[in-house]
Amino acid sequence: MTDFSGDIGLYQRRVAECPGGAAQRMAVLRSLSLEIGQAALDIGCGGGHLVREFAISVGSKGRAIGLDVSEEQVASASEYCAGYEATACVFGNATDMDFEDASFDKLASIRTLEYIDDVPAALAEMRRVLKPGGVAALVSVLWDHFRFHGPASSLNERILEAFRVHCPHQMLPMALPGMLARSGFVGALQEPVTLFERSFNEYSYAFWVSKLVAAFAVGEGVSSEDVELWLQQLQQADDEGRFGFVSVPVLTITHVSG
Numbered sequence: 087m088t089d090f091s092g093d094i095g096l097y098q099r100r101v102a103e104c105p106g107g108a109a110q111r112m113a114v115l116r117s118l119s120l121e122i123g124q125a126a127l128d129i130g131c132g133g134g135h136l137v138r139e140f141a142i143s144v145g146s147k148g149r150a151i152g153l154d155v156s157e158e159q160v161a162s163a164s165e166y167c168a169g170y171e172a173t174a175c176v177f178g179n180a181t182d183m184d185f186e187d188a189s190f191d192k193l194a195s196i197r198t199l200e201y202i203d204d205v206p207a208a209l210a211e212m213r214r215v216l217k218p219g220g221v222a223a224l225v226s227v228l229w230d231h232f233r234f235h236g237p238a239s240s241l242n243e244r245i246l247e248a249f250r251v252h253c254p255h256q257m258l259p260m261a262l263p264g265m266l267a268r269s270g271f272v273g274a275l276q277e278p279v280t281l282f283e284r285s286f287n288e289y290s291y292a293f294w295v296s297k298l299v300a301a302f303a304v305g306e307g308v309s310s311e312d313v314e315l316w317l318q319q320l321q322q323a324d325d326e327g328r329f330g331f332v333s334v335p336v337l338t339i340t341h342v343s344g
């Protein structure tokens with residue numbers, strides 16, 4: 087299982103703060119249409135950004151819960167959501183959640199399902215905790231189409247290839263509608279939340295994702311000199327106006343029959 091603690095967790099939270107991270111949450115919030123008093127769950131809540139937005143959407147009469155399998159992420163999310171009423175960020179595994187049956191009106195999971203080995207087990211749990219008529223908004227990335235543009239081609243390919251091991255399901259959105267149907271969900275509408283960035287700076291999604299890629303590449307045996315060179319080449323490409331980054335997260339919206 088990919089461990090989102092330490093530097094990896096820190097970079098992931100910076101990714102979430104960037105406009106590209108916010109765009110994915112906005113797509114989720116729009117599709118869930120939360121109402122005051124509803125109960126909403128974010129599975130793989132990371133730093134708690136969506137949980138706080140859930141809390142604002144459902145108000146003090148509702149419930150906004152974040153769940154994550156990393157203690158560090160839960161601690162960070164709890165701090166980020168402190169002061170918001172009816173909110174809790176808790177430790178737990180998506181495949182075995184400690185919630186009552188039919189206890190949530192809506193749930194979301196952003197860039198998390200593709201890290202879970204047993205996706206059907208997580209979907210069965212989502213189905214169990216949702217009320218009849220409940221809605222799930224799930225975002226996963228088409229990792230085959232995740233690209234940085236700018237560094238020397240062979241180095242770029244080597245680094246991106248090494249990064250592939252960071253996640254067991256590279257193209258989950260393609261399989262997800264079938265999996266959802268087999269798990270008892272009804273319907274699966276899909277839309278891309280495409281990220282296309284031409285700037286590499288400390289407020290860009292690409293910048294913080296490159297740090298994640300670099301950390302995983304070193305873990306996969308690419309030399310730290312090569313990874314450093316790749317990062318320099320990204321910066322140089324930006325300086326010369328030829329930097330590019332493309333990622334295609336896909337939002338899948340599904341529901342439990344009412």
Ligand SMILES: C[S@@+](CC[C@H](N)C(=O)[O-])C[C@H]1O[C@@H](n2cnc3c(N)ncnc32)[C@H](O)[C@@H]1O
Pocket residue numbers: 089090098099102107129130131132133153154155156159178179180181195196197198201202
């Ligand atoms: C890429 S991060 C995304 C975090 C957050 N959803 C966001 O958009 O910023 C994936 C998160 O899922 C969590 N995670 C991975 N596997 C999980 C599991 N089986 N159950 C619960 N959380 C899990 C990780 O600890 C990590 O915080």
